[in-house]
Amino acid sequence: MTYSELWRRLVPRYDEREAKAVARTLLEDVFKLSLTDLYTDGLERLTDAETSLLDNLFGRLEQGEPVQYVTGKASFCGREFKVNPAVLIPRPETELLCQTVISAFNAPYCALQPPEPLRVLDVGTGSGCIAVTLALDLWNSAITAWDISSDALLTARENAHRLQARVNFELHDVLQLDKAAFEASPFDVIVSNPPYICERERSDMAPHVLQHEPPSALFVPDDDPLIFYRAIARYALRRLKPSGLLAFEINPLYAEALRKMLEEMGFRTVDVKKDPYGRERVITAQKPLPAPPKEESPKRTN
Known part of the structure; x- marks a missing residue:
């Protein structure tokens, strides 16, 4: 699973720019992954439990739930x-x-x-x-x-x-x-x-x-x-x-x-x-x- 594969799951809901931003917000806020992590091996270092949680949270995003509700916080x-x-x-x-x-x-x-x-x-x-x-x-x-x-x-x-x-x-x-x-x-x-x-x-x-x-x-x-x-x-x-x-x-x-x-x-x-x-x-x-x-x-x- 790569960052590109993840944000592309959201393209039916968002345009490409917004899909990338939403995916990055979730990965940074919940899994503390930096932009560098996303383009290297950061996702591969996730545990099985974290990978399962990530799939569940992206499922909520795919259903249209705002990323702020998924992460539980807003700036x-x-x-x-x-x-x-x-x-x-x-x-x-x-x-x-x-x-x-x-x-x-x-x-x-x-x-x-x-x-x-x-x-x-x-x-x-x-x-x-x-x-x-x-x-x-x-x-x-x-x-x-x-x-x-x-x-x-x-x-x-x-x-x-x-x-x-x-x-x-x-x-x-x-x-x-x-x-x-x-x-x-x-x-x-x-x-x-x-x-x-x-x-x-x-x-x-x-x-x-x-x-x-x-x-x-x-x-x-x-x-x-x-x-x-x-x-x-x-x-x-x-x-x-x-x-x-x-x-x-x-x-x-x-x-x-x-x-x-x-x-x-x-x-x-x-x-x-x-x-x-x-x-x-x-x-x-x-x-x-x-x-x-x-x-x-x-x-x-x-």
Whole structure:
């Protein structure tokens, strides 16, 4: 068995370049084989048990299971996170969301940085990649993370514990928030990568995503693509501090509609950011300041 024979098993699922990358990821992560090993005798040194495991894992890849689920881990912002079918696989565009928040508050002498811990809420935390990254990289922060899935929260807690990040995880459905959610202390930042892919976009998606990643974390109704953004923004109007930051990862197809919605809701300094490929991927906005009290007109005296 050679490296060439292995990656060619994946060509029906992937093009040649991606098949090589997927095969190499599995061989490096699970069997600790370097690129040099792959082109020499590294595979021949595997034991019978390792060879059997390798065949089993490649069988899962041939069925379309993402390599991150097969290896059980994914890289995000320079760290390894545990992933499984209960959570989305972290993606580079979500790194841009984290970098946007971090740069807003970690800049020297940033005017937005409060003297007390920066209170941050991550809505729909999944693997916990956003919450953990912000907990570790955002100076003087206190992070809370929500998800509707108890299985996702278990994975997120494990990632936080392994990476030594302090995050308070809570079970909440942002579309049906309970009283406790509204009794939380106000937040300085609310960040989210919510579901944003319309059902009609399924035909454009890779089969390994459709068949293996959790649909509840991906899809929204065709007739209401902003359903989660609207719910989170409404909550932000009530629980963000004045001038607090709201930050979303977005579907480029609905960037303009989302910008208009946030402005109509009263948010200010709404800004859309593009990824390195020129696609609109992140939107930020600030909660409006409270209206100043009206001055009473002086009473006229005769």
